[in-house]
Amino acid sequence: MDPHEKTELVVQGIPASKGIAYGQVFLYLQSELEVPRYTVDAGKRAGEVARFERALVTTRQQIAQVQAQVKKNLSEEEALIFDAHQMVLEDQALISETIRLFETSGLNIETCFHDVAQRYIEAFAQIDDEYLRERATDIKDVTGRVLRVLLGQAALNLSELVEKRVIVAKDISPSEAASIDSSAALGIVTDGGSRTSHAVIVARSMKIPAVVGLRSLTSKVKDGDWMIVDGYDGLVILNPSQGTLLRYGKIQDDKKFFESRLMTANELPAQTLDGVHVTLRANIERPEEVGLVQQYRGEGVGLYRTEYLFLNSPSIPDEEVQYAAYRKIVEGLAPAIVTIRTLDVGGDKPLPGDPHLIGPEANPFLGFRAIRMCLENPELFKTQLRAILRASAHGKVELMYPMISGVDELDRANQLLAEARVELKLRNLPFDDKMRVGTMIEIPSAALVAEALAEKCQFFSIGTNDLIQYTLAIDRGNNRIAHLYEPAHPAVLRLIKQVVDVAKSLQIKVSVCGEMAGDPIYAPLLLGLGVDELSMSPPLMPAVKFLIRNTKFADARKLADEAMQFTDPKKTYALLEKFYNERATVE
Ligand code: PEP
Ligand code: MG
Numbered sequence: 001m002d003p004h005e006k007t008e009l010v011v012q013g014i015p016a017s018k019g020i021a022y023g024q025v026f027l028y029l030q031s032e033l034e035v036p037r038y039t040v041d042a043g044k045r046a047g048e049v050a051r052f053e054r055a056l057v058t059t060r061q062q063i064a065q066v067q068a069q070v071k072k073n074l075s076e077e078e079a080l081i082f083d084a085h086q087m088v089l090e091d092q093a094l095i096s097e098t099i100r101l102f103e104t105s106g107l108n109i110e111t112c113f114h115d116v117a118q119r120y121i122e123a124f125a126q127i128d129d130e131y132l133r134e135r136a137t138d139i140k141d142v143t144g145r146v147l148r149v150l151l152g153q154a155a156l157n158l159s160e161l162v163e164k165r166v167i168v169a170k171d172i173s174p175s176e177a178a179s180i181d182s183s184a185a186l187g188i189v190t191d192g193g194s195r196t197s198h199a200v201i202v203a204r205s206m207k208i209p210a211v212v213g214l215r216s217l218t219s220k221v222k223d224g225d226w227m228i229v230d231g232y233d234g235l236v237i238l239n240p241s242q243g244t245l246l247r248y249g250k251i252q253d254d255k256k257f258f259e260s261r262l263m264t265a266n267e268l269p270a271q272t273l274d275g276v277h278v279t280l281r282a283n284i285e286r287p288e289e290v291g292l293v294q295q296y297r298g299e300g301v302g303l304y305r306t307e308y309l310f311l312n313s314p315s316i317p318d319e320e321v322q323y324a325a326y327r328k329i330v331e332g333l334a335p336a337i338v339t340i341r342t343l344d345v346g347g348d349k350p351l352p353g354d355p356h357l358i359g360p361e362a363n364p365f366l367g368f369r370a371i372r373m374c375l376e377n378p379e380l381f382k383t384q385l386r387a388i389l390r391a392s393a394h395g396k397v398e399l400m401y402p403m404i405s406g407v408d409e410l411d412r413a414n415q416l417l418a419e420a421r422v423e424l425k426l427r428n429l430p431f432d433d434k435m436r437v438g439t440m441i442e443i444p445s446a447a448l449v450a451e452a453l454a455e456k457c458q459f460f461s462i463g464t465n466d467l468i469q470y471t472l473a474i475d476r477g478n479n480r481i482a483h484l485y486e487p488a489h490p491a492v493l494r495l496i497k498q499v500v501d502v503a504k505s506l507q508i509k510v511s512v513c514g515e516m517a518g519d520p521i522y523a524p525l526l527l528g529l530g531v532d533e534l535s536m537s538p539p540l541m542p543a544v545k546f547l548i549r550n551t552k553f554a555d556a557r558k559l560a561d562e563a564m565q566f567t568d569p570k571k572t573y574a575l576l577e578k579f580y581n582e583r584a585t586v587e
Contacts, residue, residue, distance in 0.1 A: 006225075006239035011214055013189075015234035016200040018259070019209035020252040021187030022245070026165035027223040028158060028172075033147055037111045048109045049099060055149040060089055062145060062155060066179070077288055084135075087314070088142040094120060110150045117143035128348035128477035130194050131285070132311065141173035161185065166227050170218050172199035182206040187229035189236055191218050211236050262542040266297055270545045272527075276553040279533040280541055281339070283513060287325050290332035292538045300336030300396070302461065302535025303513040304329060306384070307345050316351075316380065322387035327394050334395030339461065339513075339535075340388050341440065342381070342413075344370040344402040348477055365475065370403035375412050385420035392432035400438040400461055405445045407452045414456060442466035442514075447495040450502040460503050461535070464514025468492050487516050488572040493525075493564060500530045511535055520547040520584065521576050527553065528560030543584075550583040 040048055067082035088094070094116060101112040117139060124136035148155055158179045161167065166187040167180070177199040180188075188203045193212030203210035209231030221227070221238060228237040228248055232255055237244055270278045281302030282293040286309075293301060309317055309325050317325075330338045345351045346358050346369025357377065361367040374381035388399050401413050417437065424431055439456075441447050442463030450460065464487060469476040471492050474485045486492070496512075503510035511533035516522040518536025520543045526534065527548070536544065559579050566572040 008241050008244060009220065009238040011217055011220075011236045011238070013211040013215075013217075013234045013236060014194065014213035015231055016193070016212045017188070017203040017208060017210035017231050018255075019187075019207065019229075019231045020248060020255070021166055021209045021229040021231075022240075022248065023164055023166050023186040023227065025168050025221050025223060025225045025227050026161050027218065027221060028161075028167055028169040029218065030170070030176075033144060033151075033153075035110050035114045035147060035151070036108070038108050039106050040108050045102075045106075048102065051150065052098070052102075052109045052113065055146050056089055056095070058149045059142065059146045060086065062149075063089070063142070069179075077291075080288065081138075084138050085142045088139050089146075091314070094139075110147055113143065113150070114147060127350065128475075131308070132349065133194065137171070137173065144173070166229055168218060168221055168227070177203070180206070182208065187211075187227075187231070189214060189217065189227070189229055191215055262546050265546045265549055266542040268545075268549065270299075270548050272548055272551050272553040272556070274552045274554060276527075278527060278548050279511075280545060281337070281511070281513075281533055281535040282538045282541075283518075283535050284329070284538075287328040287332075289538070290329055293333060296538035296541045298336075298538055298541060300333055301329065301338040301340075302511055302533060304338060304340045305344065306341060307343050307349055310343060310345060310351060311349060319383045319387045319390075322384060323390045326388055326391035326397075330391045330395035330397055337396045337398055339398040339400055339438070340391070341400050341402055342371070342384055342388070343374055346370060346373055365469070371401050371409055371413060372403065375409065375416075378416055381413075382416055382420045382423070385417050386424055389417075389420060389424055389431035389435065390429055392435045393430040397432060398436045398438060398459065400440055400459075402440045402463070403442060403466070404439045404453065405443045406449055407456065410439055410453055410456050438509075440513075441499050442470070444471050444495060447499050450499045451506070454502055454506045454508055457508070459509040459511070460499055462496060462499055462510065462512045462514065462531075464492070464496070464512060464516040467495060467514065471495060486569040486573075487519075487522055488563075488569040488576065490564075490567050490569065490572070493529075493572070496526070496531075497529050497560075497564065504530055509533065518544060520544050521573075521580050523547060524551050524556045524579055525560055525563055525576055527551075528556035528558070528563075547580065547583055555579075 063082050063085050067079050070082065071079040097116045098113045101116055102109055105112065121136045121139050124139065125133060127133050145155060158167065158176050161181065161184045164184055164186050166189060167185055168189045171190050171192040172188065185208050188199060188208055188210040190199065190212045191214050193199060200210055200212060209229045211229055211231060211234050214236060217236065226239055228240050228244065270280050272278065279299050281300050282298035283303040284293065284301055285305050309322065326340060346367060347365045351357055358368055358373060388397065391397055401410065404410050414437065421431070436458040438459035438461055439446065439453050440461050440463045441450065443466065446453060447467065465476055468474070468485060468487055472484065472486065472489060474481050476485060500510050509532050512526050512531050513535035517526060517534035518540035523534055523544045524547065534544065563572050563575055566575070
């Protein structure tokens, strides 16, 4: 069919995997699983539980097969997704709740399992953290598999796609994503999903352009329609006109050229045009990301969010488990610095291993989170401090506390750290006596008493994500007020400047590890304000480094001086954008 016969339709989604694709649509509409609901006769009840247990075993084998396939086709790292799936099957709460419901209701086991799983899926789907929300997808994927086995239906997969097409689906589960033949998929487009969906991770690793979050796109397209997938700007263009196709051909060439230049520049030092070196470190969530830090030439880690180790475990990890994870990162990156942040749970990151530790709260972001919870649970905290100290014997470690609001908390945390050191000495275990200790500045009160805090720690790391949220009273995860979340707000910039000025005058290091640091629009402003280090997710480094290499430090200073004069965040943003546009070009 000639694409020009139909009207062009442009739909905005979330850019998920870079690149541009053009081709015909393969509309993949999975039918909703129908679970029959009936009461089981008393005589057949023992058989139901045995049937459930057999289905769990069969599902486990299926997942192991898919995992082996992914390991072969993609990588060991991508295959780890399926460890999370196996963990769902081992979740005692899910299994015993199903059996309990079965015993009390007398309903068939499929219904009981479906109902319990649904409760879990809904609970995870409501969490404000993108990564944890994805656990709902994992549970949905695995429980769907179990139900298909129980109902005697074949497992879903995308292997039927044989000719080169753009896959359009409501959502793609990790198992389905794993069955995609990379030579047949031109692009991946979904109604649901987020940047951290497993389908997106798979798309990225296969270098397939992807756009997600397109809401009801599947109801607007037909199998065989022509489509452009713009994974840079998160656009999908249905039935593109001749003009659009020509324009996209050019965009594609320009973007490829720009990206290849960014990657080439990334091999060079992060140095301004007038010779000032800027340290770029990585934000990581898992020990497996050490390779990514090296690939993007990160000078060590500026923020390791240790809570992910806790969030991914069925129970609280003990000292040995923590030590092994921390050591893996420290050894893997030695002699570079690894900044390990102590547990930051609560708020948008509930602790699934022990719900009683935090419990339900009316205002979790203002509640019993991070250092507050740790100071009330000294044994749990000291276990982590000992594990971090022990890891410091294997390389260069810095430790930092999240969510410090004032001097008293820092004193109490340091006191527990001193106790942890003594405990290790008594056990004759080695650690770095000179390990530097820092404070995250992410609560306005901490920024305002920075001078007092600076006397009790060796560095500051500004967490702009939370600092903006608490300064402007804007929930960082609430889409409805996302337009009010303004990093360029003068109140935010004044707090950052105040912290940097204190750090400079008392000669302690100050870094920024919130998202602002990895945004090339804001990075020059932070440098101009005097920030020593920027820490960001590794794939963001090339663009930030490119800009640093095209900027004079003296100009960044002028930019900061000028930005501090503005009171309208929109004007500040326009100034920063102009600065960026003048430098982000390649010949
Ligand atoms: C921050 O608040 O800026 C930060 C880096 O911490 P997190 O995003 O983990 O809350
Ligand atoms: Mg924070």
